[in-house]
Amino acid sequence: MTSPAQTSGDRDELTAVITAAVTELVRHWRRLSTAQDALLSSLERLRRGTGSTTRIRPLILRFQQEVGEFDRLARAVAERWAAQDLPVIYRDGALRALRQAGADLTLFRWTSDHQAALTALTASFYVDLIGRIQEAVRRAQAFARAAQDAAREVTLGRNQAGLDSARLTAEHSLSTIVYRNDARHPVQAWATSALTYQGAVTANHAAINTGSLELEAAWFECVDGPDCGFTNHADTDHASGTIRSADDAAAYPIAHHGCIRSWIPRPGLNGQRGLVSGDPL
Structure with a gap:
């Protein structure tokens, strides 16, 4: 890592x-x-x-x-x-x-x-x-x-x-x-x-x-500022430390201008049951 x-x-x-x-x-x-x-x-x-x-x-x-x-x-x-x-x-x-x-x-x-x-x-x-x-x-x-x-x-x-x-x-x-x-x-x-x-x-x-x-990762870990929302800075769905689907990550690569967000592929989560995009890692 x-x-x-x-x-x-x-x-x-x-x-x-x-x-x-x-x-x-x-x-x-x-x-x-x-x-x-x-x-x-x-x-x-x-x-x-x-x-x-x-x-x-x-x-x-x-x-x-x-x-x-x-x-x-x-x-x-x-x-x-x-x-x-x-x-x-x-x-x-x-x-x-x-x-x-x-x-x-x-x-x-x-x-x-x-x-x-x-x-x-x-x-x-x-x-x-x-x-x-x-x-x-x-x-x-x-x-x-x-x-x-x-x-x-x-x-x-x-x-x-x-x-x-x-x-x-x-x-x-x-x-x-x-x-x-x-x-x-x-x-x-x-x-x-x-x-x-x-x-x-x-x-x-x-x-x-x-x-x-x-x-072939289906899931990504979001690394972001602690107060940053997923879709925009004020979004109450805080992004950092959560897992997101590949589609969700691609839809919001960052949330706003000046955003420090980055993405870590988590291929090890592939096939794991019960995962929901937005869950804490």
């Missing part, structure tokens, strides 16, 4: 992969807010007069170039995450499950079943990340249009108060992610939450699939 030190080491490796991807993604995202600040600073220096209006366009083009570079670099991170990092996380999750079950690690192979499972996961997660990147580009373009219009009003003498950079930044914040409920969260917080969720789901599906396919 796996020792606590091995379990901690597995989590540390998963955390390291996630942290590296988050750090790179946030670094590229910062390009947007830096370019936004630079554009506003340049536009603020424009005054009404001959030639002032013609100087706006080159500044906007420079900003758009930074947006394009962000798009290229952020997409590269998403592609590498889906093509390289998630497969590594899946494999490590599979090997961890075998270690925890005391089984031979060479049992894991990239069979068609595992490849199909990984493809489905990476396709979904990749689409989510690309969607956020596309949204950031759209927001940056909307900011550029608004900044250009506002600067023209100043240089043509229609706005004597000058460029309102604070308003433009507040209305078009490029350092935040907008959720469906219109809540705004810092990019760092979003990226950490999103990639941690994707990594945990991938690793746990790998453990469940490996237990089911390689060990």
Whole structure:
């Protein structure tokens, strides 16, 4: 069986992969807010007069170039995450499950079943990340249009108060992610939450699939926080220390974002009568 030190080491490796991807993604995202600040600073220096209006366009083009570079670099991170990092996380999750079950690690192979499972996961997660990147580009373009219009009003003498950079930044914040409920969260917080969720789901599906396919385990032990419910954190059906059927485990590989749940195959319980999914082990 796996020792606590091995379990901690597995989590540390998963955390390291996630942290590296988050750090790179946030670094590229910062390009947007830096370019936004630079554009506003340049536009603020424009005054009404001959030639002032013609100087706006080159500044906007420079900003758009930074947006394009962000798009290229952020997409590269998403592609590498889906093509390289998630497969590594899946494999490590599979090997961890075998270690925890005391089984031979060479049992894991990239069979068609595992490849199909990984493809489905990476396709979904990749689409989510690309969607956020596309949204950031759209927001940056909307900011550029608004900044250009506002600067023209100043240089043509229609706005004597000058460029309102604070308003433009507040209305078009490029350092935040907008959720469906219109809540705004810092990019760092979003990226950490999103990639941690994707990594945990991938690793746990790998453990469940490996237990089911390689060990033919019908039952899994759930390891989780002591207060975490099975279907969500507030569920009164506490998960940790219980046994769950393979189907139930696959339905809820984790309960919520930030969940620390993991699964241990229990093939030794196969055929044991009277077991009910949710029973304490």
